[in-house]
Amino acid sequence: MWLSSKLKQIVLALKPGRVTLKYPFEKKPVPERFRGQPVWDHTKCIGCAGCANRCPARTILLRDLCQEIRVLLYDGSRCTYCGRCADLCPEKAITMSPEFELAAGRREDVSQSIELFMLTCNRCGRCFDMEISNAIDKLDLRGYRYDSLEARTVLRRTTDRMAPETLGETEAYRRPERMGG
Amino acid sequence: MAALLAKAAAKAFPKSLWIYHCNSGACNGCDIEILNVLTPYYDVERFGLKLVGSPRHADVMLLSGAVTRPTLPLVKRAYEAMPSPKLVFGIGSCAAGGGCWFDTYNVSGGGAAAVPVDYLIPGCPPRPEAIIYGVALALGLVTQKSAPVELKQVEFPIDAYLRNKAWEERNVIYRLIKD
Amino acid sequence: MRYAVPFVNLVCFLALAPLYEGLLRRLTARVQSRQGPPIIQPYYDLLKLLGKERLDSAGTWPFRLAPLLAFGSVLAVVAVIPFGGRISALAERMNAVLIIYLLTLAGAAVLFGALAGRNTFGLIGAGREMATMIMVEPILAMTLILGAVKIRSLALTAAVPAAFGASFGFSSALMLVVYLLALQAFVARQPFDIAEAEVELLEGPFIEYSGGNLALFKYAMMLKQMFYAWLFVSVFLPFLRTGVYPLDVVIQLAAMSAVFVLIGLVGATNPRMRIDQAVRYYAILIIAALGAVGLGVGGL
Numbered sequence: 001m002w003l004s005s006k007l008k009q010i011v012l013a014l015k016p017g018r019v020t021l022k023y024p025f026e027k028k029p030v031p032e033r034f035r036g037q038p039v040w041d042h043t044k045c046i047g048c049a050g051c052a053n054r055c056p057a058r059t060i061l062l063r064d065l066c067q068e069i070r071v072l073l074y075d076g077s078r079c080t081y082c083g084r085c086a087d088l089c090p091e092k093a094i095t096m097s098p099e100f101e102l103a104a105g106r107r108e109d110v111s112q113s114i115e116l117f118m119l120t121c122n123r124c125g126r127c128f129d130m131e132i133s134n135a136i137d138k139l140d141l142r143g144y145r146y147d148s149l150e151a152r153t154v155l156r157r158t159t160d161r162m163a164p165e166t167l168g169e170t171e172a173y174r175r176p177e178r179m180g181g
Numbered sequence: 182m183a184a185l186l187a188k189a190a191a192k193a194f195p196k197s198l199w200i201y202h203c204n205s206g207a208c209n210g211c212d213i214e215i216l217n218v219l220t221p222y223y224d225v226e227r228f229g230l231k232l233v234g235s236p237r238h239a240d241v242m243l244l245s246g247a248v249t250r251p252t253l254p255l256v257k258r259a260y261e262a263m264p265s266p267k268l269v270f271g272i273g274s275c276a277a278g279g280g281c282w283f284d285t286y287n288v289s290g291g292g293a294a295a296v297p298v299d300y301l302i303p304g305c306p307p308r309p310e311a312i313i314y315g316v317a318l319a320l321g322l323v324t325q326k327s328a329p330v331e332l333k334q335v336e337f338p339i340d341a342y343l344r345n346k347a348w349e350e351r352n353v354i355y356r357l358i359k360d
Numbered sequence: 361m362r363y364a365v366p367f368v369n370l371v372c373f374l375a376l377a378p379l380y381e382g383l384l385r386r387l388t389a390r391v392q393s394r395q396g397p398p399i400i401q402p403y404y405d406l407l408k409l410l411g412k413e414r415l416d417s418a419g420t421w422p423f424r425l426a427p428l429l430a431f432g433s434v435l436a437v438v439a440v441i442p443f444g445g446r447i448s449a450l451a452e453r454m455n456a457v458l459i460i461y462l463l464t465l466a467g468a469a470v471l472f473g474a475l476a477g478r479n480t481f482g483l484i485g486a487g488r489e490m491a492t493m494i495m496v497e498p499i500l501a502m503t504l505i506l507g508a509v510k511i512r513s514l515a516l517t518a519a520v521p522a523a524f525g526a527s528f529g530f531s532s533a534l535m536l537v538v539y540l541l542a543l544q545a546f547v548a549r550q551p552f553d554i555a556e557a558e559v560e561l562l563e564g565p566f567i568e569y570s571g572g573n574l575a576l577f578k579y580a581m582m583l584k585q586m587f588y589a590w591l592f593v594s595v596f597l598p599f600l601r602t603g604v605y606p607l608d609v610v611i612q613l614a615a616m617s618a619v620f621v622l623i624g625l626v627g628a629t630n631p632r633m634r635i636d637q638a639v640r641y642y643a644i645l646i647i648a649a650l651g652a653v654g655l656g657v658g659g660l
Binding site: 019020021022023024027028037040042043045056057058075076077078079080081082099100101102103104105107108109110111112113114115116117170171172173 | 221253254277283284299300302305310313322325326327331
């Protein structure tokens, strides 16, 4: 009957005891091949910018600082942990570590940056010029092997690009009140 | 008497945080992980957190989703409806910085476009343990593990003056994460 | 002695109501196989709410008055009840009908607050709270009236133990069953928490409250549920007394914890009923309670 089924329900409910994992104090190991924070091995990276090219969130940026230095910046706040960068890297410099405890107060705390030494040409002594200076290549906003930071300023960001009246309308939008006010 | 009560209230604040879950255009992956956090296995109620349905009752807003254009004023109104002191957690990569869609139409670029985000918990979606880690970080139970990493391949044999000049002129790349 | 009783009442109830609420939450968590919050969690909740900024979102005086009215009327009820079997000095002019009036006033204050908030969800919650109150207050009234009928006096201190004590018969047994079936509705827990704790679905009548006002409402709810547990113990189990006042208090508190365990178990294992199903259920209970009072009048 109803009462006996409720009593049976209570007995069944109390059988497993407490299943709570007391998390910050006891941790369970992650599954193998779990994709956590990507970690760059600075001794292996050659600065090819393949990872930057394929990142879906455009989170990896490379830039020539001067003739021999190239800087790679990984901004972890937008990373989706998809693993494309690790799959693509020809030198296997990127590993997806099992680190997922990444909560931070500021965006800078989840960033990684490497300074890379680029070799110079034997004949002219300069490094390969990555600055895209011809008009045709500038149209490609993703920039094949080089993230053009000036081109990034024309990226479409909605609220930045809206006309002020449209933005004002969006911000001042009020749902219709219920009938009768 | 009032000062004593205020001090007692401030001490009780981290022991009982009430959560309001605001989805500003997410794919619901992060929302499912937030609901996972409230299930018996990862039980976050043992820290005193409780899910409430009204922002007027809440202390913490869990924001998930890249803030889309229609939800931009609504997230702001929900934030204003919360009584201070309040915190905002950005759950997932979308709320932290816009995710893959930070530069698309209709997306305002992450939680920071609408409300001041106090703690961001990256992940796509973040594991429930990662969300609990973020909550424990806010409560002061654990210390922050992530820190900016800066590595160098070699010590560069370049004239120091040239190097400094190049650094000042061309390191716009470092300013990007601060904007 | 009689003058100390109201203070003992107030201190006991105010200090222990959040503890019982914590016990309920811990029990619910235990039935759900998880580790719940610590038992003193509601004390932290109330303290934290007192420290929040109070947003006066409606700006009208009923909005500000309602929590005070609810808290005040429940405190008035607590001060006059014969807790531990001792008559309090304030109970000389009290009768059973005044208790019913004060409890209904507390419910009406919740409605004032909800309607003053001008929020659609609050309106829906208030409508359901109204329907629940209309159907459930008669059952409370008839519990007290059964004792009054048996002892032919409406004085509170006589009527409360009389349902059992004067002559236990079919009427008291029937009333006991009706009270137990309606207990969940009195304390607003599953399966009958459609109005207040539909927190999970909408927000009910408290949706616009924040800070200290919300703390007062929550405290009033906790005191009310402790009162209903006390009512069960003192009306249907008045034989648990030793005559020594502190021991009586302790025995009543222990019996109230057993009632709370029952409330918690039933609450954790039942789904929530819709308002029309609940109203039909209450109607049957009202008829049964009327039958019990009729039997009592008839001398059974």
